[in-house]
Amino acid sequence: MTDQEYRWLQPSAMADPGPDTDPGRPGDRTGGRPRRTPRDWFVDIVMFVFAALVGLGAADVADSVGNPEYVVVLDQLAGAAACCALWLRRRWPVGLAVTLVGVSVIAPVASGAMIVALFTLTVHRPFKTVAAVGSAAIAAGLVQAVLRPDPSVSFRAAAVATVVIVLLIVGWGMFVRSRRQLVVSLRDRARRAEAEAALRAEQAQRLAREAIAREMHDVLAHRLTLLSVHAGALEFRPDAPPAEVARAAGVIRDSAHEALNDLREVIGVLRGPAAGDGPATGDEHRPQPTLDTLDALVAESREAGMKVALDHRVARPQDVPAAIGRNVYRIAQEGLTNARKHAPGAEVTVTLTGAPGDGLTVEVRNPAPEGDAPPVPGSGQGLIGLTERATLAGGRLDHGPTPDGGFKVGAWLPWAA
Structure with missing residues (x-):
């Protein structure tokens, strides 16, 4: 999944942001508006063709029942305008769906565009809004069956077909919306898991550094204190017997040698490979x-x-x-x-x-x-x-x-x- 698809699937893109934004469309934003991607163009063309085909079928029915020529022309113009208005279906899904529901009452040719707008609304908006517009679409279909009836279809059959089509469109849209939200949720969960893993690794490194620092203090403080004590004794007792001076010098030499060895071991641990070995404290590399x-x-x-x-x-x-x-x-x-x-x-x-x-x-x-x-x-x-x-x-x-x-x-x- 690309980052553009991820932004398109974000739950925030499924809430109503107002007429000036288009969160449902992926792509980079130029001048405050997102740019259409090749995927957007393909989907929009498919939706336009579907709406046009449904409109042509409705136009043939309207022409065959003996409607006046001007009525047929107005129907065709309304259907063409409705199909072209689908360009705005992501930017104003609620307003476009409500408008097309109203137009479809008197212009059956706009029914295909109304179905596409209702599907887009279901995908990008909460169920409360979808339920209201879907109910209006069912009512519009019933009114259309009275005002512009098809002689070959009874009112009952037209009413049943209207209810089934609206429910199918709403159900399909809700399925698509739920699937997108699931993908977003899984993506967010994966990102959180990666962030938590990085945090655990950082904490492990911090604990390892603290353990190494504690080990260095415990080891080196003992050695350096011996150095300090014997160096102070030599400073304050310059007239000490040669045997004591030699013994103190020997202790200083041995302590300095041991301190250097301990320091080399700790530095070796810090420079050693740590990938896959967990936090290193130095305990694995020295006799404890x-x-x-x-x-x-x-x-x-x-x-x-x-x-x-x-x-x-x-x-x-x-x-x-x-x-x-x-x-x-x-x-x-x-x-x-x-x-x-x-x-x-x-x-x-x-x-x-x-x-x-x-x-x-x-x-x-x-x-x-x-x-x-x-x-x-x-x-x-x-x-x-x-x-x-x-x-x-x-x-x-x-x-x-x-x-x-x-x-x-x-x-x-x-x-x-």
């Missing part, structure tokens, strides 16, 4: 942390000089699903990163409890920092990301200061039995 790797995270933090106590009281840890273990790891990682930045030197406690069916709880708590901790800039995006992560997993996350001036981050995640 689990609950078993939490010990390595704590050991890494201790090597960086942090005091970390791990209280692991999870029943059947080997049965913890990988997704839950990954979320626990990220929450603990962010909690340790925040404690390292805002409470350097304080002992951090990581507590894990839970069992299948009860859920799994992770809490990272640190006391108030010793002395005046140097201010560290932070946007709070890490905690926001953790809250989103816990919510998406069906759990919840709480964070805030403790009564002793410290800070805690705690989360509960569902763990099915």
